[in-house]
Amino acid sequence: MTFQRPQFKPQYENYIGGRWVAPIDGKYFEDTSPIDGKLVTRIPQSSAKDIDLAVKKAWEAFPAWGKTSAAARSAILNKIADTIEANIQQLAMVETCDNGKGIRETLGADLPLVIDQFRYFAAAIRTESGSVSDIDSTLVSMEIHEPLGVVGQIIPWNFPLLMAAWKIAPALAAGNCVVLKPAEQTPVSILVLMELIGDLLPPGVLNVVNGFGAEAGKPLASHPDIKKIAFTGETTTGRLIMQYASENIIPVSLELGGKSPNIFCASVMDQDDAFLDKAIEGLVMFALNQGQVCTCPSRALVHESIYERFMEKCLPRVAAITMGDPYELTTMMGAQASNDQYEKILSYIDIGKKEGAQLLCGGQSYKNAQYPGGFYIQPTVFKGHNKMRIFQEEIFGPVLAVTTFKDDEEALAIANDTLYGLGSAVWSRDMHQVQTFVRGIQAGRVWVNCYHVYPAHASFGGYKKSGIGRENHHMMLDHYRNTKNVLISYAKEKMGFF
């Protein structure tokens, strides 16, 4: 089944204070689709003035929104989810057009997870409690939560709607107002979403300001009137965001990527069964979303005793990845998100070759006859060792680096020999061995006998340089709230100091 490139307005505006507002300087940039390199629409190229306006409108909305009952906020989040569900096909096509990923992923993963994220936080705020402690017979301590106020959020381009949902849902659920800046490569799906859900929220509660990092992101991250900044991206900008946050002494949550190890123990090959088939798919998961996932299993560690036999089964599965028209449901891999991303991935494939890694498959761009102007790269597998740059640097493309290990100790050493600690996985039929890896790996997520599963209520975040905070779980609510302690004395007697 083939879907269509959706229709867009020739130009979009910022969404501020419940209205569509033109950028104050009147500047726009061209948004193109990585599928064919062609123009999608024009997007506001906002400046600090637009950010100022949005922060002001958000503060105007906050006194009422921050006091809205959990039941009312929850009902709105559920309405947002219902509206997205009713428009899932349109939003999936828009996301595919702007990002380049296959429609089977936007329809089957991105959008269903977006919907569930809103429902999850709608439920979470109805069922949680604060805490009350009897300190002694006349002293009671209450921990209560209050929203921070206006928060800034900077969204990445790899899952534009889903990463927006991961940030918007907990922030709104906790009673904050939001100023959000979408990624400049993929701004339009969030704007189409706002056309659908904008009226469900009071004006000013959720504001979207578009533009470039240096021109709009920086004024947002450094704004003296935001009470928190959330960012998903790379480490240098992550450091810069923390630096700006230090000027205002506000909290940050950061998700900065990884170089996730995917460990295949010898027992995987003990039987030729459904589990082996699942493990093979687990290795090929590096190609999901064209490898543009922070938790991409970009390092496969395979026990030396099964390496040849296992890779004999995996490489044909990589070769069977269907590329082609991202709007076609059978297409497994679409376009990389932008030209610079495409060039960077090719430059790292070149580095892998120069470092002496053995190219097992792929290793070049994919010529898409239907879309010669798009940015496509073949799924690529290298064999090498963990000190190589292709094993240490996040390529953010469909490039897998495979190496072998001789025992569990060596596998753990390799797995942890990385700057990052976001995702990881272990594949084994031996539960004792599994437990050794689960506790030994330094990462915020260890998948056991599965990969790339992201259900709401399973926390997501990094160890080491991979970031700060845990999204996709109700604990994120506390990243968007202050805790107030109320200490109540029932004693009538004075303390006796004065």
Place this chain on the structure above:
Amino acid sequence: MTEFCERLAITDAARAVVDQLRARHGALLFHQSGGCCDGSAPMCFAVGDFRIGSRDVCLGEVHGCKFYMSPEQFQYYENCHTTIDVVPGRGASFSLEIPLGVRFLIRSRLLTEAEQANLRPVGVGAED
């Protein structure tokens, strides 16, 4: 005086972008980013905007811009020669060239034995 071999180079196209940005933002530096999305690429900032860490490694200077990275990342660049290039595109970081519709990018090769024997020593922190 010894002539050192450099770890860094820059293409003419990237020089032209640096000139354009310098005219607007003043003195510039590069900091190699890691991690997801737009990582594994050099970020260009005005000197004084991005705070160089006390342990950051300075690999040298290209076209008047010092080039830094974290010491942890440098472990994997120690044996590499890096050329700063520019391609059309649109990153999502805070790097200054992005509004121009271009993106800095690095191209790498291994340093030769002769180069390795006579490399310019790296600096540490903002003073170098």
